[in-house]
Amino acid sequence: MALRRRGGAAKTNQLRALGVGRGAVLSAMRAETVIRVRKGWFALTTVSPLERRALIDHGFLTCSTAAMIRGLPAKDPRHYHLRANRPVAGERSGRRRQKFATTGASVSLLDMVEDYLHCQPAEWSLALLDAIERQRVIGDADFCELEERLPRHLRALLALRSSIPESPLESVIRYRLMQAKIRHVMQHPIGPYRVDFLIGHGVVLEALGAEHHANRDAWERDRARTIWLKNAGYEVVEMTYNQLDDWQQVLSVLKKLRTYQLRR
Ligand SMILES: [Zn+2]
Structure with missing residues (x-):
């Protein structure tokens, strides 16, 4: 339950903060509902292979990779994009160094959108923004915060978003x-x-x-x-x-x- 609330994956100390002790984790592992992905990281057995790979790579899914996991538009399903605290060998990862929030194996929705807009072509960024606007997954306050983080040309894209397109x-x-x-x-x-x-x-x-x-x-x-x-x-x-x-x-x-x- 605690793992589901953490987006399907969590560190030992995050679980402990939610009141889940070592015994509970071990018994969930015996029941094969939880796996140990790497040292100190546990995930539900239902997490996707991409999420598992991100945790093994010491990173968090972002950009269109994280969008895909959330059922949002992605141009190239093979694009694998991580945000990590240190570089991941052989992988593209977010260069913006500021702190980022995470849920499970992905960065937060806002961080994901920020990376997406920086990385993906403008037309697909608009597809993402339209989908988010249509599904109302980001509130107006979050859009304001996002606007402050973006350079001017991406802010212009943000202003174009519309809930009218259906795909x-x-x-x-x-x-x-x-x-x-x-x-x-x-x-x-x-x-x-x-x-x-x-x-x-x-x-x-x-x-x-x-x-x-x-x-x-x-x-x-x-x-x-x-x-x-x-x-x-x-x-x-x-x-x-x-x-x-x-x-x-x-x-x-x-x-x-x-x-x-x-x-x-
Ligand atoms: Zn990307």
């Missing part, structure tokens, strides 16, 4: 449309539907992230919606995560369609 893909597309100075409205109602992006008056851009669109029913629903929108006179462009790598092509399609719609 990381939508956040990344939103960022890129802003960069390309393409005006758009998000989650715009058209007939019985709400489209992800309405560009100009007649171009609809749909973000088909696998998280909401991959099952059979969703696939059928999306096709029905596309034919309805086309019948109502809209041009529909669909975009997936992999197509983020083809952004120039998508952009050129969007621009062509917009001009075409204007001429009609």
Whole structure:
């Protein structure tokens, strides 16, 4: 129980402060609910391999690695980023030397966001901020504290956060449309539907992230919606995560369609 409250992992002295003695730890280890990860560190057997690895490396997960553990957006699932009190051989780790708070094998949410914004591309940082705003996992006071810690260009990113995007893909597309100075409205109602992006008056851009669109029913629903929108006179462009790598092509399609719609 105490371990769960500490985020799944804790040091002997942290456990002792919570009133858990050596005997309780030993009996939990015998019952195979707790393991000793390294000297003085104990974890629930349910902690993820990444969290275990961080503890063995004498560090704490941060940036997108910690975000992933919390179910928040991460660009590259292989990115392994630690904050540590001393350098970890062969691993990238946070360089900011100030004290940081931890829960279990990760740094605190605020420290995680700070490292993420410094390390990840701006569009994915916005995806993280949007997700946090949508799930309300950080309060306004914490956002203020974060703002004080950030340099100006990252503060500008913080100010762009919005609870409207419903997936990381939508956040990344939103960022890129802003960069390309393409005006758009998000989650715009058209007939019985709400489209992800309405560009100009007649171009609809749909973000088909696998998280909401991959099952059979969703696939059928999306096709029905596309034919309805086309019948109502809209041009529909669909975009997936992999197509983020083809952004120039998508952009050129969007621009062509917009001009075409204007001429009609
Ligand atoms: Zn990182």
